[in-house]
Amino acid sequence: MGKKEAPPTGTAAVKHSLTEKLKNENAALILLVIVSMIVFGITVPNFMTVGNIFNLLVQASTIGLPAIGLTFILITAGNDLSLPTNMACSAILGCAVMQKTQNTFLGVIAILAIAVCFGVINGFSVAKLKMVPMIVTLAIQTLNVGISEFYTQGTSVGGLPQSFYRIFSSSLFGVVPVSVIIFLLTAFVMHQILTKTVFGRELFQTGINEKAARVNGVNTTRILFVIYVIGGFMAGISGVLMAARLKAAGTSMGPVSAFNNIICACVLGGASVWGGKGTILGTLIGSIVMAIITNVMNLLNVNFFVTYVVKGIIIILVCYLDVLRNQEKER
Amino acid sequence: MAEQITLEIKNISKSFPGVRALDHVSIEARGGEIIGLIGVNGAGKSTLMNILGGVFPQTEGEIRINGQEIQIKSPQDAEKYGIGFIHQEPVMFQYMTVAENISVSRLHGKVNYKELNAAARKHLEQMNCDIDPRKRVADLPIGERQMVEIARALSSGGKILLFDEPTASFTDKEKQRLFEVIRELKKAGSCIFFISHFLDEVEELTDRTIVLRDGKVVINGKTADISRKDILRNMIGGEMAKVDNEEERKFEKVLMRVDNLTAGDKPDHVSFDLYEGEVLGIWGLMGAGRTEILRALYGLDKADEGTVSLDLGDGRGLQAIPFARMSEYCGYVTEARHDDGCLLPWSVWENMSAPNLKNYKRNRLFLDFNRQKEESRVYCKRLNVKTPSVFTKVSTLSGGNQQKVIMAKWLMKKPKVFFIDEPTRGVDVGAKAEIQRMVRELAAQGSSCLVVSSEIEELSAVCDRVVILNRGRLTGELLKKEIDKDTLMHLCV
CATH class of the missing domain: 3.40.50.300 (P-loop containing nucleotide triphosphate hydrolases)
Structure with a gap:
């Protein structure tokens, strides 16, 4: 990754830079995934089947795509509560276009464009108008829910062209779902952008110290704007994949509560709500962890409302983990 | 009573x-x-x-x-x-x-x-x-x-x-x-x-x-x-300390012209020229609006009035530059190191290349991290930055060395004009002399510097000329040989 290089003065101790530490955190997470896979594989029936593993990865992609967007936003200590509702809302409106025109291409473009539009509204409000991210995106969330419910009237938008399902909900070689491939590809590209481009480095500068970033000539307004647009775009991709899988778009695709899984995935993966930190690899693994938790509770037939209680507890624990990490940083 | x-x-x-x-x-x-x-x-x-x-x-x-x-x-x-x-x-x-x-x-x-x-x-x-x-x-x-x-x-x-x-x-x-x-x-x-x-x-x-x-x-x-x-x-206290008895230097080419710069109540209609290779000091008491001039020029604070022009060396002479784009041509060593100077959790090399990423690209898309590290190492040596390696976090360095890292990041960018605000505040005596020498070297190499300092000794050591600021307005100008404490104090109070 271009970062492997012997330090000049032979001091091994100083090489434990931030990137090293994050890698170690990721290693711990991967270990957690493997151990839980083994434990659940033995104890939970039907867990260790090929079908279920890919099912699990599909679930991970639903959490992971918006979580990738949120990782960019969290690095600036921002937030985007509208990610899941944006996903549902843009899928509903875009699928309506697809249903009317029976044109897959046009429909997919519509979904992505509408999702990006909401991202633009978020980005403009936060970057240019200096509004508080939490409030703006909460407002957009409410707006999304309103539009979705009003348009669908509690039903869902179906009757989409067959080619749409064929492209986006098929499986490569009959086993690897296309949505998983798109998820991993997107993660790879976003990882490259975050770690190896001017934009990525400027994004971290903005998150670590916005004032210093401005002195360094970073256009922090532009950075803040762009990340919310990226967030919208990620919600759009997720919306396309989910609509294809469900063969329809409805409000249940992106309930407000889905945000919990998304932010948990990010924070488990090393991002911090205080800003300045985050990796795509971490978020990827974080979303797999969240998918495992959901999956296992499904397989064990845990009562739907009890899963809410469990997830609530997980969020509290993850937030505390974030606090602990931050104290470590300050020391 | x-x-x-x-x-x-x-x-x-x-x-x-x-x-x-x-x-x-x-x-x-x-x-x-x-x-x-x-x-x-x-x-x-x-x-x-x-x-x-x-x-x-x-x-x-x-x-x-x-x-x-x-x-x-x-x-x-x-x-x-x-x-x-x-x-x-x-x-x-x-x-x-x-x-x-x-x-x-x-x-x-x-x-x-x-x-x-x-x-x-x-x-x-x-x-x-x-x-x-x-x-x-x-x-x-x-x-x-x-x-x-x-x-x-x-x-x-x-x-x-x-x-x-x-x-x-x-x-x-x-x-x-x-x-x-x-x-x-x-x-x-x-x-x-x-x-x-x-x-x-x-x-x-x-x-x-x-x-x-x-x-x-x-x-x-x-x-x-x-x-x-x-x-x-x-x-x-007493007479002025002896400064380097450098020859008076002659300047011909105006590199930056500031015209009627106004932002809020200070600076207040400030105009001056900065020549190529010149070190221009801005002297004034606290609250006179020294830092505000630099911030407005650099586009960090919104200027209400006024223009700035630079000679970009493309033969077209002085051209008006929007304040928002000044950061492309200038470097700014800020007054508050911890506040807006360094990215403390980042390492030395990351800090040094941070303002200059566009010049460290491997291809159209990706950055060349190896070149960033190599050049950082060169500048660490040149500026005598005392750090175990370029991978050391800047937060663990001493104040003087942090300041040198900040100087280095701008030297690596090679801007037309350096803005330097209180370069030696909170810095130990050894590093202080080094930093002052560095400013002189910059000028000798043809860069222009705008230096703000509260220390008269520092200004007379590094500056070719000093403008005096009082409550947001320029009230006087002194050449190197005229810089002395009595005159400065008279002009600024």
């Missing part, structure tokens, strides 16, 4: 790591007297006031009020002994009412607003002030906030009032009103300390002048008997 309050300060000393801020200071003061306290930045004025106000605990020496020895350990203690501290920037609860602010230390349980407002009105009237006590502090202009702050000190029975540069952000009218109030308070028997950078204010208002230098009292006498020249000489 009723019973007279007396304050005796005996042999007060205070040290901070590396600095003797106060060195056996003894002052006597009594009610009905206004004492002007002056000195350059770092002379110990604020330290003395902070000890009296209970902000810093008193460690050495003794303080007596009316002959009785007291210990001031906290601002609450100070209030108990009748010492009121009126800060430069009023520290208040913006969204509480005037009356609530005045009685804030006595607010608990059920509050009787009728009584509260009446008490506030009484103290405000004492100063001929007709501020409505029910108004929110946030809605008051700054001058009136100062009045509220004074009323707060009076309401807790303040007999000794400390004014720390109260006029710094005042209009002339507000200032005159404040002076009237202070004279009223004097008549009522209060003992008043008045800190100011402005000699005319001290001459106009005070009965006695005390000059501090390096933590010692160097003048203590009737204001009327002391000449301004004496004050200035004693503020600075």
Whole structure:
């Protein structure tokens, strides 16, 4: 990754830079995934089947795509509560276009464009108008829910062209779902952008110290704007994949509560709500962890409302983990 | 006059790591007297006031009020002994009412607003002030906030009032009103300390002048008997230190032209030229708007008026540049290293390449990290940055080395113009000389520098020319050979 290089003065101790530490955190997470896979594989029936593993990865992609967007936003200590509702809302409106025109291409473009539009509204409000991210995106969330419910009237938008399902909900070689491939590809590209481009480095500068970033000539307004647009775009991709899988778009695709899984995935993966930190690899693994938790509770037939209680507890624990990490940083 | 309050300060000393801020200071003061306290930045004025106000605990020496020895350990203690501290920037609860602010230390349980407002009105009237006590502090202009702050000190029975540069952000009218109030308070028997950078204010208002230098009292006498020249000489201390006797250099080509730069009330219609290869100093007292000039030029603060042009060396001469794009052509070493200078959690190489990423691309998309590290290593060596390696986090380096990392990041960018704000504040003596030499080298290589510093020695060591700033306006200009303390002080106060 271009970062492997012997330090000049032979001091091994100083090489434990931030990137090293994050890698170690990721290693711990991967270990957690493997151990839980083994434990659940033995104890939970039907867990260790090929079908279920890919099912699990599909679930991970639903959490992971918006979580990738949120990782960019969290690095600036921002937030985007509208990610899941944006996903549902843009899928509903875009699928309506697809249903009317029976044109897959046009429909997919519509979904992505509408999702990006909401991202633009978020980005403009936060970057240019200096509004508080939490409030703006909460407002957009409410707006999304309103539009979705009003348009669908509690039903869902179906009757989409067959080619749409064929492209986006098929499986490569009959086993690897296309949505998983798109998820991993997107993660790879976003990882490259975050770690190896001017934009990525400027994004971290903005998150670590916005004032210093401005002195360094970073256009922090532009950075803040762009990340919310990226967030919208990620919600759009997720919306396309989910609509294809469900063969329809409805409000249940992106309930407000889905945000919990998304932010948990990010924070488990090393991002911090205080800003300045985050990796795509971490978020990827974080979303797999969240998918495992959901999956296992499904397989064990845990009562739907009890899963809410469990997830609530997980969020509290993850937030505390974030606090602990931050104290470590300050020391 | 009723019973007279007396304050005796005996042999007060205070040290901070590396600095003797106060060195056996003894002052006597009594009610009905206004004492002007002056000195350059770092002379110990604020330290003395902070000890009296209970902000810093008193460690050495003794303080007596009316002959009785007291210990001031906290601002609450100070209030108990009748010492009121009126800060430069009023520290208040913006969204509480005037009356609530005045009685804030006595607010608990059920509050009787009728009584509260009446008490506030009484103290405000004492100063001929007709501020409505029910108004929110946030809605008051700054001058009136100062009045509220004074009323707060009076309401807790303040007999000794400390004014720390109260006029710094005042209009002339507000200032005159404040002076009237202070004279009223004097008549009522209060003992008043008045800190100011402005000699005319001290001459106009005070009965006695005390000059501090390096933590010692160097003048203590009737204001009327002391000449301004004496004050200035004693503020600075002796003659000027010897500086490098470099030849006067000739400059021909204007590299940057600033025209009528205005942003809020400072800078106020500032115009100057910066020549290629020149080091231009901006000298002025604290609050004169030095940093504000740099920030406005660099596009960090919005300029209301004015233009800046640069000669980009493309044969088209001076071209107007939008302020927002100045960061492409300039480097800015800021005053507050930790605040906006470095990215503390980042390593040395990451900090050094941060402003210059566009020049470290491997191809159209990706960055070349190896080249960033290599060049950082070269500059670490060249600037003598003491760090175990370029992978070391900047937060673990000393102040001087952090400053060198900041200098290095701009040197690596090779901008047309360097903005340098207080480059050696909080830096040890060795690094200080190195940094100053670095500025000279930059100029020798043809870069232009705009340097802000409060230290006259520093300016005369590094600058070819100095412009003088007073309350946001340029009031004079001196060439290298003319830079001397008396002239500078005369032009800026």
